[in-house]
Amino acid sequence: MTDVLALPLPLIEAAALRERLAAGAPTVVIDTSFDLADPAAGERSYREGHLPGAHYLHLDRDLADHAPAADGRFRGRHPLPTREAFAATLSRLGIGAASPIVVCDRQGGMFAARxxxxxxWLGHREVAVLDGGVPAWLAGGGALDAAMPTPSAAAPYVLGAALTPTLDAAALQAALGRVRLIDARAAERFRGDVEPLDPVAGHIPGALNRPFKDNLDAQGRFLAPEALRAAFAPLLAGRPPAEVVHQCGSGVTxxxxxxxMEAAGLGGSALYPGSWSEWCADPARPVARG
Known part of the structure; x- marks a missing residue:
């Protein structure tokens, strides 16, 4: 018999989530649906219908902080809020550090992964992404609800030690050639053939390309762990995950x-949050194409 109290990590199937909710197992559901071309679209779709009881987090308002750095430096298109600010956002929703959380979206995990x-990054261990997101929930017979959840009372979110590392542009530049840098953007953007979002086309020298969409099957669900391991193996080239840094356009994908990589049993890599949008904003930083 399935132990519904144990939250599968880092991915949970729609059937397992339905069983969990039906059993009354403590679960906070968060919808992060978003559209980069229409920033209001994700919240609009959430209000029209979401998983029962789901809260909503907006990429620009809740999962980023667009204020410039104290020295005026541009931090990228989706810079991180402080850990304290994000913890306060969770507290307002009644979410505590021990809450089991399932995150979903309508975009194949593009925003749920963020x-x-x-x-x-806050130190939260009990968090999983709904594999296949809202479409998988619906395909499995799950219903949507338009009712807005009422946040429960919760003590302030207590920060823990970060479970995933980050590094800034200066640290990354100093480490080029010593780390495996993986860029999640589409191949044409990585090569510099096109650049629809940032002022400079190309990529960080030495980066390797792994478009994030290649992690998914035709139904928008993550490939099996063994398939993901096989796909990332040539990129790692024998290096441990701790020597890998991930980036994209703005630190989202x-x-x-x-x-x-976590689903493949290859956890422990770092994120460069500013990514290409921050990197290319400084003309002193090197750029590669092709």
Missing amino acids: AWWMLR ACHNLLA
Whole structure:
């Protein structure tokens, strides 16, 4: 018999989540649906219908802080809030450090992975991503609900030690050639053939390309762990995950590759949150193409 009290990590199937909710197992569901081309679309779709009881976190408002650095430096298109600020956001929703959390979206985990990574960055261990997201929930017969959840009273979120490392642009530049840098953007953006979002086309010298969408099957669900391990093996080239750094355009889809490696049993890599958008904003930093 399935132990519904044990939250599968880092991915949970829709059937397992339905069983968990039906059994009344403590579970906080967070919807992070978003559309980069229409920043209001994700919240609009959430309000029209979401998993029962799900809260909503907005990429721009809740999962990023667009204020410049104290020295005025541009921190990228989706810079991280402080750990304290994100903890306060969770507290307002009634979420505590011990709450079992399931994160979902409608975009194959593109934004759910960012929330999953940020929660682990706070030290949160009991957090999983719904594999296949809202579409998988519906495909399995799950219903949506338009009722807005009422946050429960909770003590302030207590930060723990970060479970996932980060490094800034200066540290990454100093480490180039000594770390395996993996870029999650589409191949044409990585090569510099096109650049629809940032002012400079190309990639960080030495980076390898692993488009995040390659982590998914035709149904938008993550590939099996053994398939993910096989896909990442040539990128790691025998190096341990601790010597791997992930980046993308703005630190969002890089988290998808981090989640895929975690699902493959290859956890422990770092994130460069500023990613290409921060890197290319400084003309003194090197750029590669091709």
